[in-house]
Amino acid sequence: MRLDKFVCKSTELTKSEAHHVIHCGLVRVNGEITTIESTQVHENNSIFLNDVRLNLRDFRYILMHKPAGTICSNIDEVYPSLFNFLTVDNPSELHIAGRLDADTTGLVLITDDGRWSFNITSPAQKCSKVYRVGLSRPITEDVAHRFKLGIALQGEEQLTRPAILDVISPKEVLLTITEGKFHQVKRMFAAVGNRVIRLHREAIGEVKLDVEVGQWRYLSRGEIAALTKEQP
Template identity: 30%
Template sequence: MLLEKILQSQGFGSRKHCQQLIKNGAVSIDGQVISDVKFKIAEQQLKFQVYSKEYQYREHVYLALNKPQNYECSHQATHHFSVFDLIDELLLNRGVQCIGRLDQDTTGMLLLTDDGQFLQALTHPKKHVPKVYQVETTDPISQAQIEQLLKGVELRNEKGIYTASQVKKLAENKLSLTIHQGVYHQVKRMLAAVGNKVIKLHRQQVGLLDLGQLEEGQYLYLNEQQIQAAKNQSESIQSLE
């Protein structure tokens, strides 16, 4: 592939701008400056430098972000910051999008990608990707509430019954809850339906990907094993450490 097209695909700007980077001697491979705009090279496993900073060619990018509070999953945030403020400009140029959404006050795992097929697969209602939340409530959590969450509750203006596939009490006012759907404010509404109120909500796991020790506000590229774990629900859980 032409080097200029590789640069353009990786988010470095327009074709003309990428050509100018090459002409200016800003691009090098294996320590050798490439100034020929018609230079061709295989893109697989390619590493290159732009202004001495190293980059790796990726056909698509798959990211996991530990979302902080007061960030919206929107490019046009209205009342808070945008999660895209936390992402490198090159990734924004590639058109990365959130896979699903988290409320502004919910923290934890948010996946992003520029792979449209992957995005559709993980957000399709029939996929039923499990999501694990850590929930803190205003009132102590009773056994009756846990049993009701496992049995299922009705949510106003929603069809059907919404259940938690797993509920584990972590402390008097804290539990771990796994759901497979993803309707608006689902966890908060489910706890309200059993007579409690969520005051803090954190998503620890999506599918087979666990947030691990990824720091709040930070993101990383999923490796091949983690990408496959997201695509194949039969594999073992992959921590982002």
């Protein structure tokens, strides 16, 4: 973690205020004055500000049901930010682990723990994401097998990782993937001659969506731990 972020997460200082106290030589890391805000530190380091030891606030892990027409951003842009639905302190410290498009609904995880979110977003960790997909035309019988083998996406050198397709009805399926390329689900169905008209994320790993649209809750310890485990 960067030193300026550590100072912000252990005090009520803003980022600019944290930079000021660091540049003024008021912060010591393991006994040495450190004036570079980008210095990498660890929560086990001894970090003092004006002779007061700093301790990180507990990390936060939040599940939200993202509505359509919102964006996975900390601020409003063309569409409103889903952070408008959050009522927590210091929301600027939070980030989204695995973004969804503005028109996509469903499960979003929000945290201020970068190492935890890495386990969710890194393809190497093989964290599964389950999507309910509405299609413009009936699914053909060969698609499940093609997805299992991997699909060539335009502009990508490698095939997609093996994906699992479960047919609910001719125009509705569940798709489980373990990576998150740009617009991946939509591009996968486009590659097999179909079009996604509705997309909803139902689960990430062992965590399943269980709140109403626009609602949120904190994850349980068990859910947090389940998404912390590295996959073989």
